[in-house]
Amino acid sequence: MIVAVEGPCCAGKTTLSRGLLKALPQLTIAHVRCYADFAGGGRHLPDPVPRTLAEDAAGLQELVRLERARTDAALRSDSDLILLDRGAHTLLAHRYAIEQVTGLKCFGPARRAVAEERLPTWPDLVLYLDIPQESVHERNRGKFPHDSIFIEAKFNAGIRSYYTGITGEQDIVWLDATLEPYELVTLAEASVSHLLTTAAADQEGLPREAAAAIGQGRLRGLAQRSVARPVLDVDTRERDASVEGATRSESGRGVQ
Template sequence: MKIIAVEGPSYAGKSTAIEHLRSIGIERQAFVSDCYVRQIAHRDDIPPARTESAAAQLAAFEKFMAIENTRVRAALASAKPGAVLDRSVDTLLAHAHALDALYGYDVHDQLRDRLQELPFLRPDHTLYLDVPAEALNLRRKLARHTATESDYFLLDPAFLTHARNYFVSRARPPVSREVIVGRPTPTRPTSRTQSNPSSRSWRGDWPLPTALFAWRHTPPPLLIGGAEVTQQLLAEEFAAAGWRTVYLGSHQAPWDQATQLPQIRAFLDSHHTPYEETRGDLRYQWKKVDCIAVPQHRTASTLHSLLSGLQPDVVFTSQEGAADLAAQARPTALVAGILHSVSARSSCCRSHHSARASRPAESSRLVI
């Protein structure tokens, strides 16, 4: 029997994936099993995720292995050539590994030894759904589960890190013969006729779409004028709401090519913000916004790479040279132009809105 397991943190989409497989008739060919917790009839009988002692952790393992024994018998009785599992015994070992790291229970090796004495389904292949913590928490909030259980241990950052390391970093060798780390990507429109934002749905890694800011001024957090303030605040709001937010800018002024790298480095250093600098590109994260500062001559090529790699759902652009950036992004994403001011230098306005005005606009406006 070929056994495939789906693993990942809570709210990663494991059960959703299993239900989808059921909807397309997978059970005609394979035995399909829900996760351990779903097979416990009464909620009060579910062992706590944060056990109070090593003894309690060992007892929880025995309870779940009794369910595993039922799984084994049901799989054999089905006489089907394959099995698909929502979680496997690797879940139990990853959980023990995390609690050993957090509380020093030191039970992981005991559970591995005990596992060899019990019947269990060993996966041939395990797909680990590697979903960012921000997305997990947002999915839980959207499911309205935060009101009933505000302190949810399974999404505790430290627990998530240690449990993930079991599968991704192989902190301990998984039982599964193979572990594939999957980072699902959102569904994208396949043609311009499908690009109406009101009809889109997003699935997979990010429950909300990806926003890309691209212009020829500096990215956050270096502020020069009102345009920089407006776009930084907008980007930070997207990131705070759970969107994947990337901000492409240039560390050279678009009007005279003067470099602003020293000022950006000094600002980041003074705020203890790490950054990477390679071939004139500066990359860092500011308030959950991934920022990239490149030379002016590499703005277009970097945007091309980001459009291909990120597949953003919306691109924001403005100021000098925005018309060219908008034209570059428009075939693959919704493009929004932010009109900060109108001037002879504003090519975005001249090229796309035929605006003729000499005085600055009183406020920023969004033009799509």
């Protein structure tokens, strides 16, 4: 099963991901870092504000290659759960928001291009950290310059609008990012546990209503089979080095 943590920059995605790793010790989790961290920093990613459709298409192609590289080890691992710090939806949400801000009609072409790639990492569940714009500015603390697209209100509204638009086709849990970290972890843990138990019930041909009843027992069973199984670090230094070399010539701060 694949779970992606999504939301605007400064929403707390990495913090929530780390909290989930600690909250689910009974599972073997393949954790996949965000695009910028995996590439060695946002400066190694394509420019986040393309000026032409050709530039955006080239940037998207680079990000798709990066998506395959950063998730390859996780897909090949013997894990109970793959946890993505941003997933493939990020690639489309970014372009949806860019179109709202700049008027560059890049979302449609990007959606078709990504569909043709048939990426194997579309999530079974999205945990979306919903954060008001004022909180984005409060949390930024100099991470992004004042004129960065990533902290612009219209851009972040576009990101949110993308996810509201796919709610009917993608399982999304909306989380209030202004809650305390431990509260968010508790809510996210419950959502992930429900996903796993429902999937187990479906696999065994049990009624959906049985999932809630067997939930805790199912997780205890997983715990017994997974004692001392570690979180998988799927981002080796060799992999980081290869991606950094492949993307060093790109400009901009990229997808954050």
